[in-house]
């Protein structure tokens with residue numbers, strides 16, 4: 001924990017106890033699932049604080065404050081998916097506004113921005129944000145936001161969060177830095193403490209951690225934006241359901257131990273892959289010779305459980321996907337089970353091939369989301385699949 005944090009307990013402890021450690025009414029240690037769409041009013045102009053679950057629900061509120069606490073933000077909003085959270089954030093902008101976005105990022109975000117929001121007059125530049133010079137050259141008088149993923153998906157490039165914050169905030173007082181913090185989670189990285197205005201998450205991934213529920217989060221500390229964001233959430237209706245909020249609350253309690261094990265396993269696997277004759281190169285910020293290893297150490301507390309690699313021969317990709325036994329060939333990441341993904345056909349299919357190739361996503365690229373199994377079993381499985 002950094003000395004700047006005002007909290008008095010460690011991150012691991014906050015993760016377990018959250019902001020609401022037990023139910024005040026009953027003492028229940030697990031936050032109850034308030035499976036109610038609506039709430040009775042005591043009288044006209046009176047409310048318990050809860051009216052209708054699209055706006056606020058007690059189980060969702062408990063999760064929202066837990067995620068805000070971990071991200072060191074004042075406000076947290078929970079959505080029915082990561083895309084729901086990103087879609088809410090983007091509605092703070094108006095036609096004519098320009099956004100600079102990491103070129104190498106989750107394909108669904110690319111599709112949402114390019115296929116839908118561009119139609120409503122928002123303008124996007126896709127930039128390698130790991131190079132601050134490229135971001136500076138992409139700034140226009142209309143630039144209102146830099147939206148980054150770091151480490152990026154799937155090339156594991158690291159963007160300097162402090163540097164991006166300085167760049168965008170000195171550009172315009174009403175411009176924001178948003179960081180998709182899905183890969184490292186608040187356990188390893190706190191964008192708001194590094195100068196970002198927003199941290200967004202697909203809680204479907206590490207926060208939930210069990211591949212059983214979709215969710216998304218938006219965390220910030222700007223009192224002047226909270227009402228607008230709540231209104232967007234309430235108006236659009238992509239609010240997280242009480243049961244799914246409970247699943248994420250439950251999953252999140254083990255975030256610290258899962259992340260520690262997943263990064264430990266990821267480093268072992270990344271090292272092993274690097275020595276394999278059928279593997280061309282491996283992307284993992286935990287390698288000392290990763291181009292932004294030092295930057296990673298300066299802004300994060302861990303390297304995470306995601307590893308990408310190029311095979312030498314593209315024909316090995318299909319063979320490998322068919323041959324893995326323990327490792328599951330599936331889209332997604334962050335759960336306790338190790339998954340292997342083929343970005344060119346799955347997570348990044350929505351991106352046009354020219355832009356995709358430029359960012360490094362080709363038919364030789366494989367992506368692993370390393371789980372909490374024994375590393376030796378995972379390596380043995382990869383070994384037999386790379387026959």
Ligand SMILES: *Cc1c(COP(=O)(O)O)cnc(C)c1O
Pocket residue numbers: 081082083084106108109149153180182183201202203204205214215216333
């Ligand atoms: C999965 C993912 C998303 C989208 O989240 P959903 O919960 O699937 O809607 C956004 N960003 C990143 C980095 C992701 O991995």
